[in-house]
Amino acid sequence: MKIRRSAGALTAAVALSLLTACGGGNAAGPSSPGGQGGKTLVIDTAFQLKTTDPARMYEPSGLLIDQTIYDTLLTFKGSDVTKPVPALAESFTASDDAKTFTFKLRTDAKFSDGTPVTSADVAFSLNRVKNVKGNPSFLMAGLTVTAPDATTVVIASEEPNTAIPFILPNPALGIVNSAVAKKNGATDAEDADKTDTAEAFFNKQSQGSGPYVLESYSTTSQVVLKLNENYWGPKPVYSRVVVRNTQANVQRLNVQKGESQIAVDLSPEQAKNMGDLQVVNGASPNVFFLFANDNPEISKISSNPKFQEAVRYGVDYQGLVDLAGEGAVQAPGIVPSLFLGALPAADGIKRDVAKAKAALAESGLQNPTVKLNYPSDVQVNGLNFGDLAARVQANLKEVGINVELAPASVQTALESYRGGTEEMGLWQWGPDFPDPSNYLNFLPGQTVGLRAGWAEGAAPDLEELGGKARTTVDDAARSALYVDIQHKMNEAGPIMPLIQPAQILVGAKSVQNLQSNALWLVNVRELG
Amino acid sequence: MSALLEATGVAVEYHRTGAPPLRAVDHADLTLARGEILGLVGESGCGKSTLGRAIVGLQGTTSGEIRFDGRPVAPLGLRRRPAALRGLQMVFQDPYASLNPRRLVGDQVGDGFLLGGTSKAEARRRAGELLERVGLPADAVKRYPHEFSGGQRQRIAIARTLAAGPSCIIADEPISALDASAQASVANLLVELVRELDMGLVFISHDLSVVRQIADRTAVMYLGRVVEVGPTRQVWSEPAHPYTKALISAVPRADGGGVLPVELPGDVPDPSRPPGGCRFHPRCPVALASCAHDDPPLAILRDGRSAACVLAK
Amino acid sequence: MSSAKPKSGTPGAGRRPARPGGVLLRFLVRRLAAALLLCVGITLVAFTLTQLVPGDPAAANLGQSAVDDPAAVAAFRAKYGLDQPVPVQYLTYIGNVFQGNLGVSQQSHRPVAEDLAEFVPATIELALFAIVLSLVVGVALGVVAAVNRDRWPDQLLRVVSLGGVSMPTFWVALVAFYLLSFKFDLLPGTGRLDPVLSPPPYTTGFYSVDAALAGQWDVMWSALGHLVLPSLVLAVYTVGMLMRFSRASVLEILGNDYVRAARAKGLPERVVIVRHVLRPAMVAIITVAGVAFGSLLSGAVLVEKIFSWPGVGQYAYRSAVNLDLPGIMGVSIVVAGVYILINLLVDLLYGVIDPRIRLT
Amino acid sequence: MGTLLEVEDLTVWLATRNGPRKAVDGLSFRVDSGEVFGIAGESGSGKTMTAMALLGLLPHAAKTSGRAVFEGRDLLAMKPRALRDVRGRNIAMVSQDPSTSLHPMLSIETQVTEHMRHHLGIGRSEARGRAVELLSTVRIPDPERALRAHPAQFSGGMRQRIAIAVALACEPRLLLADEPTTALDVTVQAGILRLLDRLRRERDLAVVVITHDLGVMSAVADRICVMYGGRTAEVGPRETVLTRPRHPYTRGLLDALPHPEGGAATLRPIPGSPPSLGAVPGGCPFHPRCAFAVGSCQEERPEPVLIGTDHRVACPPDPLGGAA
Amino acid sequence: MTTGSRTPWRQPLALVGAAFVVLWVLVAVLAPVLAPYGPLDQIADKLLEPSAQHLFGTDQLGRDVLSRVIYGAQVSLPLAFLLVALSAVIGSVVGAVAGFFGGWVDGTLMRLADLVFAFPGIILAMAVAAALGPELRNAVLAVVVVSWPSYARLVRGLVMSARNAEYVAAGRLLGSSSVRTMIVDLRPNVAGPVLVMAALDVGNAVLLLSGLSFLGLGAQPPMAEWGSMVVSGMDYFDLWWLWLYPGLSILTVVLAFNFVGDTLRDALDPRTARAIRG
Numbered sequence A: 001m002k003i004r005r006s007a008g009a010l011t012a013a014v015a016l017s018l019l020t021a022c023g024g025g026n027a028a029g030p031s032s033p034g035g036q037g038g039k040t041l042v043i044d045t046a047f048q049l050k051t052t053d054p055a056r057m058y059e060p061s062g063l064l065i066d067q068t069i070y071d072t073l074l075t076f077k078g079s080d081v082t083k084p085v086p087a088l089a090e091s092f093t094a095s096d097d098a099k100t101f102t103f104k105l106r107t108d109a110k111f112s113d114g115t116p117v118t119s120a121d122v123a124f125s126l127n128r129v130k131n132v133k134g135n136p137s138f139l140m141a142g143l144t145v146t147a148p149d150a151t152t153v154v155i156a157s158e159e160p161n162t163a164i165p166f167i168l169p170n171p172a173l174g175i176v177n178s179a180v181a182k183k184n185g186a187t188d189a190e191d192a193d194k195t196d197t198a199e200a201f202f203n204k205q206s207q208g209s210g211p212y213v214l215e216s217y218s219t220t221s222q223v224v225l226k227l228n229e230n231y232w233g234p235k236p237v238y239s240r241v242v243v244r245n246t247q248a249n250v251q252r253l254n255v256q257k258g259e260s261q262i263a264v265d266l267s268p269e270q271a272k273n274m275g276d277l278q279v280v281n282g283a284s285p286n287v288f289f290l291f292a293n294d295n296p297e298i299s300k301i302s303s304n305p306k307f308q309e310a311v312r313y314g315v316d317y318q319g320l321v322d323l324a325g326e327g328a329v330q331a332p333g334i335v336p337s338l339f340l341g342a343l344p345a346a347d348g349i350k351r352d353v354a355k356a357k358a359a360l361a362e363s364g365l366q367n368p369t370v371k372l373n374y375p376s377d378v379q380v381n382g383l384n385f386g387d388l389a390a391r392v393q394a395n396l397k398e399v400g401i402n403v404e405l406a407p408a409s410v411q412t413a414l415e416s417y418r419g420g421t422e423e424m425g426l427w428q429w430g431p432d433f434p435d436p437s438n439y440l441n442f443l444p445g446q447t448v449g450l451r452a453g454w455a456e457g458a459a460p461d462l463e464e465l466g467g468k469a470r471t472t473v474d475d476a477a478r479s480a481l482y483v484d485i486q487h488k489m490n491e492a493g494p495i496m497p498l499i500q501p502a503q504i505l506v507g508a509k510s511v512q513n514l515q516s517n518a519l520w521l522v523n524v525r526e527l528g
Numbered sequence B: 001m002s003a004l005l006e007a008t009g010v011a012v013e014y015h016r017t018g019a020p021p022l023r024a025v026d027h028a029d030l031t032l033a034r035g036e037i038l039g040l041v042g043e044s045g046c047g048k049s050t051l052g053r054a055i056v057g058l059q060g061t062t063s064g065e066i067r068f069d070g071r072p073v074a075p076l077g078l079r080r081r082p083a084a085l086r087g088l089q090m091v092f093q094d095p096y097a098s099l100n101p102r103r104l105v106g107d108q109v110g111d112g113f114l115l116g117g118t119s120k121a122e123a124r125r126r127a128g129e130l131l132e133r134v135g136l137p138a139d140a141v142k143r144y145p146h147e148f149s150g151g152q153r154q155r156i157a158i159a160r161t162l163a164a165g166p167s168c169i170i171a172d173e174p175i176s177a178l179d180a181s182a183q184a185s186v187a188n189l190l191v192e193l194v195r196e197l198d199m200g201l202v203f204i205s206h207d208l209s210v211v212r213q214i215a216d217r218t219a220v221m222y223l224g225r226v227v228e229v230g231p232t233r234q235v236w237s238e239p240a241h242p243y244t245k246a247l248i249s250a251v252p253r254a255d256g257g258g259v260l261p262v263e264l265p266g267d268v269p270d271p272s273r274p275p276g277g278c279r280f281h282p283r284c285p286v287a288l289a290s291c292a293h294d295d296p297p298l299a300i301l302r303d304g305r306s307a308a309c310v311l312a313k
Numbered sequence C: 001m002s003s004a005k006p007k008s009g010t011p012g013a014g015r016r017p018a019r020p021g022g023v024l025l026r027f028l029v030r031r032l033a034a035a036l037l038l039c040v041g042i043t044l045v046a047f048t049l050t051q052l053v054p055g056d057p058a059a060a061n062l063g064q065s066a067v068d069d070p071a072a073v074a075a076f077r078a079k080y081g082l083d084q085p086v087p088v089q090y091l092t093y094i095g096n097v098f099q100g101n102l103g104v105s106q107q108s109h110r111p112v113a114e115d116l117a118e119f120v121p122a123t124i125e126l127a128l129f130a131i132v133l134s135l136v137v138g139v140a141l142g143v144v145a146a147v148n149r150d151r152w153p154d155q156l157l158r159v160v161s162l163g164g165v166s167m168p169t170f171w172v173a174l175v176a177f178y179l180l181s182f183k184f185d186l187l188p189g190t191g192r193l194d195p196v197l198s199p200p201p202y203t204t205g206f207y208s209v210d211a212a213l214a215g216q217w218d219v220m221w222s223a224l225g226h227l228v229l230p231s232l233v234l235a236v237y238t239v240g241m242l243m244r245f246s247r248a249s250v251l252e253i254l255g256n257d258y259v260r261a262a263r264a265k266g267l268p269e270r271v272v273i274v275r276h277v278l279r280p281a282m283v284a285i286i287t288v289a290g291v292a293f294g295s296l297l298s299g300a301v302l303v304e305k306i307f308s309w310p311g312v313g314q315y316a317y318r319s320a321v322n323l324d325l326p327g328i329m330g331v332s333i334v335v336a337g338v339y340i341l342i343n344l345l346v347d348l349l350y351g352v353i354d355p356r357i358r359l360t
Numbered sequence D: 001m002g003t004l005l006e007v008e009d010l011t012v013w014l015a016t017r018n019g020p021r022k023a024v025d026g027l028s029f030r031v032d033s034g035e036v037f038g039i040a041g042e043s044g045s046g047k048t049m050t051a052m053a054l055l056g057l058l059p060h061a062a063k064t065s066g067r068a069v070f071e072g073r074d075l076l077a078m079k080p081r082a083l084r085d086v087r088g089r090n091i092a093m094v095s096q097d098p099s100t101s102l103h104p105m106l107s108i109e110t111q112v113t114e115h116m117r118h119h120l121g122i123g124r125s126e127a128r129g130r131a132v133e134l135l136s137t138v139r140i141p142d143p144e145r146a147l148r149a150h151p152a153q154f155s156g157g158m159r160q161r162i163a164i165a166v167a168l169a170c171e172p173r174l175l176l177a178d179e180p181t182t183a184l185d186v187t188v189q190a191g192i193l194r195l196l197d198r199l200r201r202e203r204d205l206a207v208v209v210i211t212h213d214l215g216v217m218s219a220v221a222d223r224i225c226v227m228y229g230g231r232t233a234e235v236g237p238r239e240t241v242l243t244r245p246r247h248p249y250t251r252g253l254l255d256a257l258p259h260p261e262g263g264a265a266t267l268r269p270i271p272g273s274p275p276s277l278g279a280v281p282g283g284c285p286f287h288p289r290c291a292f293a294v295g296s297c298q299e300e301r302p303e304p305v306l307i308g309t310d311h312r313v314a315c316p317p318d319p320l321g322g323a324a
Numbered sequence E: 001m002t003t004g005s006r007t008p009w010r011q012p013l014a015l016v017g018a019a020f021v022v023l024w025v026l027v028a029v030l031a032p033v034l035a036p037y038g039p040l041d042q043i044a045d046k047l048l049e050p051s052a053q054h055l056f057g058t059d060q061l062g063r064d065v066l067s068r069v070i071y072g073a074q075v076s077l078p079l080a081f082l083l084v085a086l087s088a089v090i091g092s093v094v095g096a097v098a099g100f101f102g103g104w105v106d107g108t109l110m111r112l113a114d115l116v117f118a119f120p121g122i123i124l125a126m127a128v129a130a131a132l133g134p135e136l137r138n139a140v141l142a143v144v145v146v147s148w149p150s151y152a153r154l155v156r157g158l159v160m161s162a163r164n165a166e167y168v169a170a171g172r173l174l175g176s177s178s179v180r181t182m183i184v185d186l187r188p189n190v191a192g193p194v195l196v197m198a199a200l201d202v203g204n205a206v207l208l209l210s211g212l213s214f215l216g217l218g219a220q221p222p223m224a225e226w227g228s229m230v231v232s233g234m235d236y237f238d239l240w241w242l243w244l245y246p247g248l249s250i251l252t253v254v255l256a257f258n259f260v261g262d263t264l265r266d267a268l269d270p271r272t273a274r275a276i277r278g
Helices: A010-020 A060-069 A119-132 A135-140 A178-183 A199-204 A248-257 A305-314 A317-324 A353-363 A385-399 A410-419 A436-442 A447-451 A460-471 A475-491 B048-056 B083-087 B105-115 B120-133 B138-142 B150-162 B180-197 B208-214 B232-237 B242-250 C020-052 C057-061 C070-079 C086-098 C112-147 C152-166 C169-183 C207-214 C217-254 C257-264 C269-306 C312-321 C325-353 C355-359 D047-055 D080-086 D108-120 D124-137 D143-148 D156-168 D186-203 D214-220 D238-243 D248-256 E012-029 E065-101 E103-118 E121-132 E136-163 E166-173 E178-214 E226-236 E241-267 E270-275
Strands: A040-045 A074-077 A080-086 A089-094 A100-105 A143-149 A152-157 A212-216 A222-227 A240-245 A277-283 A287-292 A369-375 A402-408 A424-429 A495-500 A502-508 B003-014 B022-033 B037-041 B063-068 B088-091 B168-172 B200-205 B217-222 B225-231 D003-016 D019-032 D036-040 D063-070 D091-094 D174-178 D206-211 D223-228 D231-237 D305-308 D311-313
Touching (some): A100 A119, A317 A385, A369 A410, A385 A424, A436 A475, B048 B088, B105 B150, B150 B180, B168 B180, B180 B200, C020 E103, C086 C325, C112 C152, C112 C217, C169 C217, C169 C269, C169 E178, C257 D091, D047 D063, D047 D206, D108 D156, D156 D186, D186 D206, D186 D214, D214 D238, D231 D248, E065 E103, E065 E136, E103 E136
Parallel strands (some): A369 A424, D036 D223
Antiparallel strands (some): A287 A424
């Protein structure tokens, strides 16, 4: 049960992670891969996988797999998620109000059955995602896709939306062969949520233009990909890719024995002493954070601003980083370090026990006791919430705050978290797309802010900054706005970012160009 | 001599799933007077034990009537037995199974008094007396059944029934699980008690010679039917039913004579499918052709004897 | 004593109804009725249980962002019939089941029947392997213990068998994995097959059998190799259980007159044990073997987790924590079915072993 | 009529939780070929253990001493394997309850032929032929069909006949019949007793009948041994022992039986109960229950002494001597 | 003919078992005294190998594994006793009622028991625990739900056979009501077998409970519970001390109870003993 990396908001990912209770991966006897001609690549990961139908897929393992099958309009290279690069779209232009984006398609792209990729396919695919109302449909919220000619696609947004180029690389927005898909029950009509019946078809036979096609599919044991013979781009090195469902501890074993080439879910601790293997220690875009509910109706204690201050300075951030292992860093602000507008590491809060004690004294609370909720049955990047919570408890004890741990299963904990009824909570946020605008959710009155009891109007200056950030198009200006927002959040407020764990890939030396990507973990296409 | 116990036309059927009902007792009639010992004999499976259990109410009847001291005996349900029936008691065959291995002997014997309304201490005291009466040491009260031999246990079982102050005891093979010498002493005890307390006793046994020794009257059962009843001496010396005759001549005698007993060929038929006509006719050495379809009733002969055979006079 | 004694010793002469077919039919009909009742009962229990769950299947199975979208939630509820009143949901479900439709799993997005067809054989293959192993080893050791009653082999085996039933399965799995696969690399670790191999064409769902049928010998050997470790671990408990029980029932049989009679015939001890003792002892042993099979399924839940075995235990677990109603119900029906099947098998085996049962 | 079996000073110790205890204590007797020898006694007198000792089938951890010479070989000194070859072939056993001594799950054919084939090394069809013959010898109707049947399909009497057929399969010289009719009804018992009597006449078979029933004894036995507390009380010809017993215990047993020719006289039980294993009194084991016991009976163990033709009694005071 | 095997308390196995039971109970009671550290104290570097300082090493939070194992006894033992007591009481009552009344009452109750038997224990417990929410308390309830039927069957069997026992018939003939007879005659006969079953069941309860915790449906971290310690140790597969010792603790506790229970079972009547499968 590990969430190596969740591309969706944590809550989604966590819920999904339960699915992976472990499923059957296949480790094997010490036989060399590639027994069936060409080179075989075996990737071990703890499955979070429900489907490979792009319109319904929004789980980490699905992203990894669909990224190899389906091409998107734009994509990211290597581990750099700050800069979308062309894929099916040769180029694009944005209108000044950030409401209209026009994409020019390349002409040589072909689907796996040899038919060319057209703008109609793009419009169909994206509208289908929107109308199926599946897990990824929110990516298309407020967007309209049109295809004025065979090589042009126009995406129009109701609101200014600077994040569109960052959203589009998501494999959920992969382009499918619309002709074949329609024949097999797919539709992009308004009522697609009721009429689209193509999911099973997509799980048997992929319909993308990427370098691989689906050979076999199971949500529990393994997914096998084989080469797309009609791929329009340069042929990838591996002719067959086996993605196996394997628990983290077994992944370690398998990769050491050479039974697999890449282990995706190891924690820094597990990735130690790996001998003759390469360890790629990338930063994770996930952020663990703590909140003290700002709603006085929920708790008189946690809503006390001085209490919040005591907590903010009472937590031993460095200790938590040590606990998280090599490669983990303190989250200086809520926006992760890989994204535009992230705070420099030095801006993070330093523990100051004296200050915390003073704040507590000022708060007028005597030996306060608070309840800390967290999901106890999931891990993110190999980290247990329980371990972090136990640490936080120990830290705050030194300040004079008694923390009662209230572990619960993610199902139960989510109810109270989403209801905003937790006195204190320890949670994690994984970005939906690599753009800081996703973090406006943390502001008062927004999704996460409300969960921390941070009601609209609680911090008008912050809210105003947020509104500005939402509509600003220029990157430099946006960046400055986000830095400002995070500085303000670090001064006061119920939310305290804690750490950004390490995201580790362990691979055989033979695997070239192994890089950790925040969105799809491993870019199989680029491996040499 | 009014009847202490009267069973008329008693029939008992066992219902089994997927098989025809088994009529273990088929219209049996019995009477017993105060101070009388009735021996009920027959081979295994003839229904004598079932009849005994039906008489005390442990077994429901399909038809017929059983009266004890003029009152009808109803089969035992979940409710407690009416006090009036406490006078009708039973002694079982296996003294190992009829005593609770985990309760003190005194408590088990005392139950009869306790349920009669005496105090606990009184019940225990009188249990001690009773145990002495049946020939056991007084300290038996504080011991468990496994500390006694078979004969002694049967005495305990008898003492337990005596605690209810019975006027009639049904003893179902009370001595057949015991050693020869114990058999004699338990049989003697029962006879003694009947005489002393003026009770009635139905002595169910497969052992003809013991019945012959102690019973005033003897009833012989075959395949669910009473085929012959009469004073023991006459039944023994001049059996009226060919089955009775065969039974008697099959008993080996310990006289050192080296005489082989007479064999009755064939086996007892399946009680769920009794032969038509006289039930004994397939094995009967003197059967007539008519016996195959005429089923003779238990007919009264002279001297208080009855038999169910066309040849009986 | 037999309830029916043939007249004049002619065995079976006309007395016994010669309609074994009728008896068997009645037996099967009764069994089927009981099975049906059990199935309905079990689905009802499973259904009620899942209704008690405080969580919301939509929240559990939709993505976070989708959960915040009422349209997506409504679509989800409509798709799985969750918008219907609860009794209607149940009746609809039962109605579908009788038409062979187990519904669509909310977590795998596949028809439950398809999921089960994949997972159930995996578990059964494992459990069969383990039960055969347990029966052979457990009964053999049980007999050894019984014939050496109260001497050292008995004492030793007693400790062994109690040890077996006292080990936490998940922990044994870890230890075995650590030692046999990790430290000394004697056996393959996780999964059903070497990853470079493709599963054999589906016939029975048992990889080893399917591979053999298809003549893919490398696949078969790999499948068998992967079975060894998890089934060994599973068998630890059942071997202990069967050993203890075999010992007891063999001892019970050894005390019988007919065993003494067999010895009095001067038969070799081996013949006495195998023909005269083991056969009647098997009646009791297979009853327990049926129970043991049930406990194997329990153990499978834990062992499958550690060995990444894609079996029904894992499926059950994931269904349970995801509040996947169709999944839970499907597993319940399968488990009940297996239970019924095993009981039926046990009953039929009684008949094979004991002619008295065959005859009445 | 030569001596077939000579038992001398047979002692059997059984393991109890208080250590080994004597179940049979210095027993001596002989069995001639073709005769029926009866061993009588109450439960716990050691009669069954005597038979088991001869067959080498004593319970685990039991020990024996003495000699039991059968056809020139000492059964007690034989190796288990050698004894196994004697068992079932030269000495056969019929036990009390045919519903438990026949295997309920094996066909009659298997049970009648398995040891025949083992001991005599004959084939299946030959064994089958013999089995058919045997079954008709013991008067089982339709033997062919009976071979295919199972014990549950027969009545008690028929089962005992089958058990006897099993015992006779290898044409043994000696048959040990342990309470062969106790579980049967009297009418059936009569048939079995007649069968035994016929067999020993037709086949020159020696039979040891063990029973507590003196009536059965009287019907079939040529000579009788009365046991008490693991020891011989009295041994001699049937008529002598049953009509002119010299041991008080034999007398007591006979008196406890219903009187041969009736009369309303009450039964005369022997006071007390037989000793249990490990609680056999010293001296004469019967002395606590004996009406004629004298002082020396408590200390001295009486040995059987020859007092008449082939008649031995272990009671030195001989209180019944005059009654003979 | 029987040897000393019927005197349970002289058997070395039972003695060893009893000694271990006592030992573990002592450990549970004296945990604060025996344990060098608190179960949640993060006092050392993480993941230290066993050493003189930390006999069982330390875990991923720098907690002393030995102390956690010791405190684990405080969780597992009382709960095991509690839920065995609960199951025994519930099961006995149900079984007695079913056996006593017979008929449809019996039919209904026993079909209910069959229903539970039809499920492999842990799957039902899993469903119950998942339905009620993964908490230790709910796991206990789940285990009770799956374990009462064995008692019900045992007691029902004893009641049924006692119902037909001649000593019960004799009591009834003396005028004892059926209820009184059952109580008077049954209590002493049921107590022994139920106790033996309970002794064996303590082991099963510990196993089942730790199994649920292992699946994440019982005790939640950071509670020092053996099953959940094994599962968190699993993340560090090659750091064997994390999962070896908690597992060994489960093993020894279960083994101890089984030693005692099994010896007691041998002392029972074989037919009763067969009903107790442990």
